[in-house]
Amino acid sequence: MPSDRLCRFARVERETPYAAFDVDVAVRAYDRYLAALAGRGRVQFAVKARPEPQLLEALVRRGAGLDVASTSEIRTALAAGCPPELLSHSNVFRTEREIGEAFELGVRVFCADSAAELARLSHSASGASVILRLTSARAGSELPTSARFGCPATEAVALAQMAEAIGLDVAGLTWHVGTQQTDPTRWRTAIEQAASVWSAIHRTGVTTVRVLNVGGGVPARYRRAVPTMETCTATILTAIDDNFGPGELxxxxxxxxxxxxxxxITVARVKSVLDRGGEVAVVLDAGIWNAGLVECLLSDVEYPVHALDHAVDAPRRPVRLCGPTCDPLDELRVLTPYRLPVALAPGDRVLIGSTGAYCASTTASDFCGYPPLPNHVLSARAMEVSW
Structure with a gap:
C-alpha cells in the first residue's frame, strides 16, 4: 500500500484525475540504500526516473550524486543544487555539441561504449573521465535493456587503451542488468565479467581504473513479490568481495x-462500466497516455489498484482497466486480471499505486485532448506543491 500520507491525501475528495508524489518516501528509500551499502558505496539517482525538483533537492541535501542523460537534465540537477562533480552523464549516444554543453556545465564523468563516442569525448571534453559500459545478460528483467547498449567484454580492453591514448581518464566500468531485475544473481554474473575485464585492462598498463558502477535494475514493488533492495545490495557486495577482494574501489x-x-500514486475516476458478454471493462479518466502508464504496454510491470470508495472485503470480479482515449492500446495490460468490486460504478475513485517512476516524465501531451495529469508533491518540508 502507499504511504499513510499518500493514502490520507487520496481519501480527500478532489477533482480527478491526478498524480501525487511523496518526497519523503523516496528519501527513506535512499536512506535504506545507504544502510545496505554500509559505507562501502555511494548512490547516484537516475534523474530520468523522476526529475522532480523537490526530490532532487532533498537527495542532494543528503549527499546523493545524480545520473543525467541530457543537457536539460544537467540543468535540472544543477538547479537542484547538485555540485557538478557529483554528476555522471550516462547517455552513450551524444553529439559533440551535447558533450560540449555538458562539459561547459561542469560534467566531467561520461559513460561510453564505442570508439566513435570516445573520439567525440576527446574532441569536446578533453581530459574527461570515462566509464566504459559493458554488455550484460538481461534474463530475469521485466523490461530487458536493449542490446544496443554496452560493448562486449572482448572490445572493452581495446577501448580502454584507445581512451587513454587520446587523453581521456579511464575511470571505471559499468553495465545494466535490465530494469526491474528479479534475479539478483545477474549482478554476480556481471561483476564476474567486470573483474575479468578490469584485470585485462590493468595488464595493458592502463591503471587508472577505480570506479565500479553496478548500474540500476533493483526492482520496485508492484503487484508481484520481488527481491528487496537489501537482498540485491547484499548480493552485489558479496560478489565484489569474491571477485575483487580487498583494496580501494x-x-x-x-x-x-x-x-x-x-x-x-495516480487517482482516477470511473467513467463507465461495460459488460460485454460477461467480460467487464472499466473505463477510467486516467490511462496509458495522460497518466504515463506506458510501461504496462512494454513490460511485465503491473500497477497495484485499489477501489477507494468500497470496502476491502466487498464482492469482486475480474475486470479490464482502460483509459479515456479512443486508442485500443489505452489499457492497463496484465497477466493476472484485476479484481474490483462488483458494485463499482461511474463516479467511483480508483487508486493506482507505485506510479512514482517514469510516469510523470512519459505522459503524452494532450493525446485525444486529454492533457497530462496535474501532480501534487507532498513532503514534510512543504505539505503540498502542485503543478
Whole structure:
C-alpha cells in the first residue's frame, strides 16, 4: 500500500484525475540504500526516473550524486543544487555539441561504449573521465535493456587503451542488468565479467581504473513479490568481495525505479462500466497516455489498484482497466486480471499505486485532448506543491 500520507491525501475528495508524489518516501528509500551499502558505496539517482525538483533537492541535501542523460537534465540537477562533480552523464549516444554543453556545465564523468563516442569525448571534453559500459545478460528483467547498449567484454580492453591514448581518464566500468531485475544473481554474473575485464585492462598498463558502477535494475514493488533492495545490495557486495577482494574501489549504485516507484500514486475516476458478454471493462479518466502508464504496454510491470470508495472485503470480479482515449492500446495490460468490486460504478475513485517512476516524465501531451495529469508533491518540508 502507499504511504499513510499518500493514502490520507487520496481519501480527500478532489477533482480527478491526478498524480501525487511523496518526497519523503523516496528519501527513506535512499536512506535504506545507504544502510545496505554500509559505507562501502555511494548512490547516484537516475534523474530520468523522476526529475522532480523537490526530490532532487532533498537527495542532494543528503549527499546523493545524480545520473543525467541530457543537457536539460544537467540543468535540472544543477538547479537542484547538485555540485557538478557529483554528476555522471550516462547517455552513450551524444553529439559533440551535447558533450560540449555538458562539459561547459561542469560534467566531467561520461559513460561510453564505442570508439566513435570516445573520439567525440576527446574532441569536446578533453581530459574527461570515462566509464566504459559493458554488455550484460538481461534474463530475469521485466523490461530487458536493449542490446544496443554496452560493448562486449572482448572490445572493452581495446577501448580502454584507445581512451587513454587520446587523453581521456579511464575511470571505471559499468553495465545494466535490465530494469526491474528479479534475479539478483545477474549482478554476480556481471561483476564476474567486470573483474575479468578490469584485470585485462590493468595488464595493458592502463591503471587508472577505480570506479565500479553496478548500474540500476533493483526492482520496485508492484503487484508481484520481488527481491528487496537489501537482498540485491547484499548480493552485489558479496560478489565484489569474491571477485575483487580487498583494496580501494569506488563502488557506485544507480537506482531509479526502486527509489521512487512506491512514492507515487495516480487517482482516477470511473467513467463507465461495460459488460460485454460477461467480460467487464472499466473505463477510467486516467490511462496509458495522460497518466504515463506506458510501461504496462512494454513490460511485465503491473500497477497495484485499489477501489477507494468500497470496502476491502466487498464482492469482486475480474475486470479490464482502460483509459479515456479512443486508442485500443489505452489499457492497463496484465497477466493476472484485476479484481474490483462488483458494485463499482461511474463516479467511483480508483487508486493506482507505485506510479512514482517514469510516469510523470512519459505522459503524452494532450493525446485525444486529454492533457497530462496535474501532480501534487507532498513532503514534510512543504505539505503540498502542485503543478
Amino acid at each position: 569506488d563502488v557506485v549504485v544507480e537506482p531509479g525505479r526502486s527509489l521512487v516507484a512506491e512514492a507515487g
